[in-house]
Amino acid sequence: MMRDMIAITDLLGTTHPIISAPMAGVAGGRLAHAVSAAGGLGMIGARGTSSPEWIAEQAAIAGEGATPFGIGLMAWVPQLDEQIDAITSLAGLSRPKLVSVSFGDLVEPVRRLHEWGLLVACQVGNAADLEQVIEARADIIVARGGEGGGHGRDEVATDDLLAMALAATERPVLAAGGITTAADVARVMGAGAAGVWCGTPFLTCVEADNTPAARAALVAADATRYSRVHDVAQGLAWPREFGGRAVDTPFVQRWAGDEDAMTDAARAEHADGRERGDTGYTPLYAGVGVDRLTAETDAASVVRSLVDGI
Ligand SMILES: Cc1cc2nc3c(=O)[nH]c(=O)nc-3n(C[C@H](O)[C@H](O)[C@H](O)COP(=O)(O)O)c2cc1C
CATH class of the missing domain: 3.20.20.70 (Aldolase class I)
Known part of the structure; x- marks a missing residue:
């Protein structure tokens, strides 16, 4: 061939x-x-x-x-x-x-x-x-x-x-x-x-x-979730059909599947978290292989x- x-x-x-x-x-x-x-x-x-x-x-x-x-x-x-x-x-x-x-x-x-x-x-x-x-x-x-x-x-x-x-x-x-x-x-x-x-x-x-803190969070992570949470939280104009797989965090879990209902308060919480460098809010995009990062x-x-x- x-x-x-x-x-x-x-x-x-x-x-x-x-x-x-x-x-x-x-x-x-x-x-x-x-x-x-x-x-x-x-x-x-x-x-x-x-x-x-x-x-x-x-x-x-x-x-x-x-x-x-x-x-x-x-x-x-x-x-x-x-x-x-x-x-x-x-x-x-x-x-x-x-x-x-x-x-x-x-x-x-x-x-x-x-x-x-x-x-x-x-x-x-x-x-x-x-x-x-x-x-x-x-x-x-x-x-x-x-x-x-x-x-x-x-x-x-x-x-x-x-x-x-x-x-x-x-x-x-x-x-x-x-x-x-x-x-x-x-x-x-x-x-x-x-x-x-x-x-x-x-x-x-x-x-x-990426930052050493992001790398450390990726090493610590073992699960990911596919959603539009980070894009909606940041107001990014990604077409709806392209969501993103990222490290699963309580914030991602809370809003995944419910992105269109995200409140201004949640957006502000996300922005504050990112501003503080809290990796619970950083969009840590990663595939299912994240559990192999040691x-x-x-x-x-x-x-x-x-x-x-x-
Ligand atoms: C942090 C991150 C950022 C990415 N950014 C882009 C990008 O800018 N352009 C693009 O075409 N794909 C992007 N991708 C998708 C990759 O091209 C690729 O499809 C994906 O990483 C393959 O899956 P894997 O992460 O399981 O190896 C990104 C992936 C990750 C993890």
Whole structure:
């Protein structure tokens, strides 16, 4: 099959078929660089509010020493066009090997990125997403199941979604969502994935942009919940169909499933908690693999532990 003819490592210029997910607020140039230096492909996660200057700065850090790296964008944000302009003007070592765009209308952004000769990956969470990215002609499809951390859909489990994607396209498919151990990597690659796209295992890396307190809370946590609680509490305009999986806390538990009824007092409680740095209120996005996070670590160690499954 065509799928087997181009190894993802050749496509991306990496040693290993391991991609660290773009994670806004956590994965900046430093984490991306460290993952890539260890033989994977590190992705920078842009927030909606990330400026062209921030993107250029982080790309320069990630690409230092000619390591390949990627940048991940969110399709629904009003700043998308400006962010694509920023990426298409990156040159030399700052030019990304891969750009991802997910969560929203993907056809036009993929077309624009292709115009500049960039490789594009898109995350999918159900059959309709899959149809859209095939129409958009994404180069790499990321089958991101409901076990995954951060925003996405909570409809189809990773292994089932991977099987659906492999049946629907001959393009390379990466597995994502709940892949934390070498055994997970071995399972999905055995099922036909071209590689893995992992976020949660990299959350406690010292190279990440989150705080030591957030990393400690992630190590202490062992359960997550999918909801729109943090977005509603902060007034963020995420489309309703993309909730987020985050560490379960009493506040998340109280409002999950009841987000539309959230009171102003609850919003104020959330804002105060975040202001104080109380991790009971920090949006600690993480996948089901959070229970595997046992200590602060570094990107090279995480890549090594995942490579054992190949
Ligand atoms: C803290 C965090 C932030 C995330 N931010 C983004 C993002 O900015 N853009 C994006 O496309 N995906 C984002 N994701 C989703 C990841 O791309 C990926 O789907 C997910 O991490 C895979 O599941 P895992 O966490 O179980 O490995 C984020 C995930 C986490 C945990």
